[in-house]
Amino acid sequence: MHMARVEMVMPKMGESIMEATIIRWCKNIGDKVEQDETVLEISTDKVDSEVPSPTQGILKEILFPANAVVPVGQVIAIFETESDVASDSTVSSPSANQSLTSESTLTVNKVSEIPLNEPVLTQAVLSNPIPGRFYSPLVLSIAKEEGISMAELETIPGTGKDDRVTKKDILNYVEAKKSGKIVQTATQTAAQTATQKVQETVVTASVASNVSTYQSTASTNGNTGSGGIHIPKKSFSYTGEYEIIEMDRMRKMIAENMVYSKHVSPHVTSFVEADVTNIVLWREKVKNAFEKKYNEKLTYTPIFVWAVAKALRDFPMVNISVDEDKIIVKKNINIGIAVALPTGNLIVPVLKNADRLNLAGLAAGVNDLANRARNNKLTPDDLANGTYSISNVGTFGNVMGTPIILQPQCAILATGAIRKKPAVIETPQGDVIGIRHFMFLSHSYDHRVIDGALGGAFVRKVADYLEAWDLNQDI
Numbered sequence: 001m002h003m004a005r006v007e008m009v010m011p012k013m014g015e016s017i018m019e020a021t022i023i024r025w026c027k028n029i030g031d032k033v034e035q036d037e038t039v040l041e042i043s044t045d046k047v048d049s050e051v052p053s054p055t056q057g058i059l060k061e062i063l064f065p066a067n068a069v070v071p072v073g074q075v076i077a078i079f080e081t082e083s084d085v086a087s088d089s090t091v092s093s094p095s096a097n098q099s100l101t102s103e104s105t106l107t108v109n110k111v112s113e114i115p116l117n118e119p120v121l122t123q124a125v126l127s128n129p130i131p132g133r134f135y136s137p138l139v140l141s142i143a144k145e146e147g148i149s150m151a152e153l154e155t156i157p158g159t160g161k162d163d164r165v166t167k168k169d170i171l172n173y174v175e176a177k178k179s180g181k182i183v184q185t186a187t188q189t190a191a192q193t194a195t196q197k198v199q200e201t202v203v204t205a206s207v208a209s210n211v212s213t214y215q216s217t218a219s220t221n222g223n224t225g226s227g228g229i230h231i232p233k234k235s236f237s238y239t240g241e242y243e244i245i246e247m248d249r250m251r252k253m254i255a256e257n258m259v260y261s262k263h264v265s266p267h268v269t270s271f272v273e274a275d276v277t278n279i280v281l282w283r284e285k286v287k288n289a290f291e292k293k294y295n296e297k298l299t300y301t302p303i304f305v306w307a308v309a310k311a312l313r314d315f316p317m318v319n320i321s322v323d324e325d326k327i328i329v330k331k332n333i334n335i336g337i338a339v340a341l342p343t344g345n346l347i348v349p350v351l352k353n354a355d356r357l358n359l360a361g362l363a364a365g366v367n368d369l370a371n372r373a374r375n376n377k378l379t380p381d382d383l384a385n386g387t388y389s390i391s392n393v394g395t396f397g398n399v400m401g402t403p404i405i406l407q408p409q410c411a412i413l414a415t416g417a418i419r420k421k422p423a424v425i426e427t428p429q430g431d432v433i434g435i436r437h438f439m440f441l442s443h444s445y446d447h448r449v450i451d452g453a454l455g456g457a458f459v460r461k462v463a464d465y466l467e468a469w470d471l472n473q474d475i
Contacts, residue, residue: 006055006079012072013044013380019071020044021249022064031059039077043249047380057081129154130163138323139165146174250345261407265446269402270456272441274463276418278471279303280437290475294360301337302362304390304415307465309333309355312388315458318450319387321408327449336389336406337366339373340396347373348406350386359475393442394418400440410449413459416440 010020023041027033036052039059043049061078064070135143135153143153148170156173158165247255283298290298312319312333321328333355336348349369351357357365372378388409393401394417401414416439423436443459 003080003082005060006057006081007075008039008051008054008077008079010042010070010072010074010076011051013042013047013049017044017072019069022066022068022070022076023048024066025062026050027059029059029062033057033059033079044380047378047383048376049380053079055079055081130158135165138167138326138328139170141326142167142170142174146170148174248343248345250343250347254345257407258404261405264407265405265410266448267402267405267444268447268450268452268455269442269444270452270459271400272443272456272459272463273438274441274466275423275436276439276466276469277437278469279466280418282469282471282473286475290360290363293475294363296360296363296367298363299366300415300418301390301392302359302366303466303469304392304413305335305337305351305354305362305366306359307462308335308388308390308413310465311458311461313355314461315454317454318411318445318458320410320449321387322410322446322449323408330387332385332387334385334387336386336409337369338389338391339370341374347378347383348386348389349373349378349382350384352385388412390415394439400442402442403444405444405446411443411445411455411458413462414442414444416442 013020020042021044023043025040026038027040033039033053033056035054035056038050039053040051041048042051057079058081059077060080062076063078064074064076070076129151139153142148143150153165153170156165156169157163158169160166160169279300283300283303287298290296316329317327319330319333321330332353334350334352335354336350338346338348340346349372351362351365351369354362354365369378369382372382386406386409389403389406389412391401391403391412391414393403393414397417399416399419401416403412403414405412418437418439420435421438422433423438425432425434425436441459441463443455443462445455445458
């Protein structure tokens with residue numbers, strides 16, 4: 001019984017994640033490792049995660065040290081296993097809660113054993129279609145352009161989470177279809193097994209190509225931000241007393257993301273002042289009863305989320321992303337909520353399908369995300385798929401702000417501090433001066449796709465919903 005080698009690659013933790021930092025190796029060279037046992041800890045896009053072993057065997061090689069930044073799909077370790085355990089030597093995806101896709105985790109040993117010129121070694125189709133499967137707007141757009149019906153789309157194997165079809169899947173299918181290499185797989189035969197191996201091989205080659213392109217771009221540009229944007233280095237001289245503080249990993253990532261967003265999106269900010277007196281008085285009246293009933297503290301944030309979600313339903317062209325010259329209109333309303341961490345850094349967990357939740361559900365969701373963010377308990381999925389974001393600058397006593405868009409979203413709202421101000425109040429007996437509670441809403445948006453009329457109308461609608469709050473509504 002001979003030994004076989006199995007490669008372990010850096011997993012992909014989200015759609016936009018291109019690299020991860022190795023925090024530490026939990027196993028040493030020569031250690032025996034069980035399948036799914038934690039091998040190393042990595043950090044990517046503000047989340048720390050454990051990476052499990054794809055197989056049972058001996059850890060033979062560690063290819064990158066701790067603190068190394070490694071592109072997704074890159075081989076990071078080699079295992080040696082007994083041949084009957086891994087004779088086909090494919091590295092399976094780590095646990096599902098890490099939101100990994102086979103785009104970044106599949107790799108194949110003994111590729112030379114598969115005759116690449118055989119007609120069976122092509123893109124396969126499913127014998128049992130998958131109706132009702134989720135398809136991204138980009139995949140649907142490609143399907144429409146290529147004349148692929150929904151029935152045909154349901155037969156395409158997906159390598160994404162929950163068998164979703166990725167952009168790469170559908171493009172591979174289109175290419176195979178054009179070259180006449182579609183193979184119908186009716187049963188789990190040897191031919192299907194061979195086809196699966198080649199699909200994995202193609203994925204691996206594609207990942208290697210992407211990694212090579214990424215590394216080439218980075219090396220060509222020198223000091224780069226996200227997406228290979230060139231940022232020229234500058235040298236500065238210092239005089240007098242000073243202290244030099246090395247940025248931590250999260251601060252470096254925040255800095256890179258902010259520079260990238262300002263480079264990509266021409267930011268415009270519209271401001272509206274909202275009278276939120278009814279909300280202030282209502283919350284003061286019901287907050288104790290609310291906490292007793294739902295075991296949740298009632299802050300202003302879930303009310304802001306409620307108003308934003310309603311406004312996004314009214315203005316769906318704010319709930320978008322840009323893909324080159326295409327506008328991707330998101331059907332789900334997933335609202336990111338900026339949370340300040342004890343370290344002074346910022347993180348933006350996402351409340352999914354916020355428009356489908358009542359106030360109690362919004363309060364529970366907001367409080368849960370905030371608590372887990374501050375205790376470093378967020379998962380990669382908690383940060384994924386946001387479509388719009390809210391930053392409460394009023395927490396710091398700021399009355400307004402000009403927030404930076406969190407890519408690939410196209411807009412973000414900053415909610416300012418609520419302050420008492422004298423105001424003119426219209427009554428049947430005439431105008432009087434009274435004390436009201438006001439706050440500023442600052443709406444930054446991507447002027448490539450959201451013009452002033454739309455950006456301004458949206459934030460005005462958010463204010464309208466807040467001002468129309470029913471002072472007598474029940475909890």
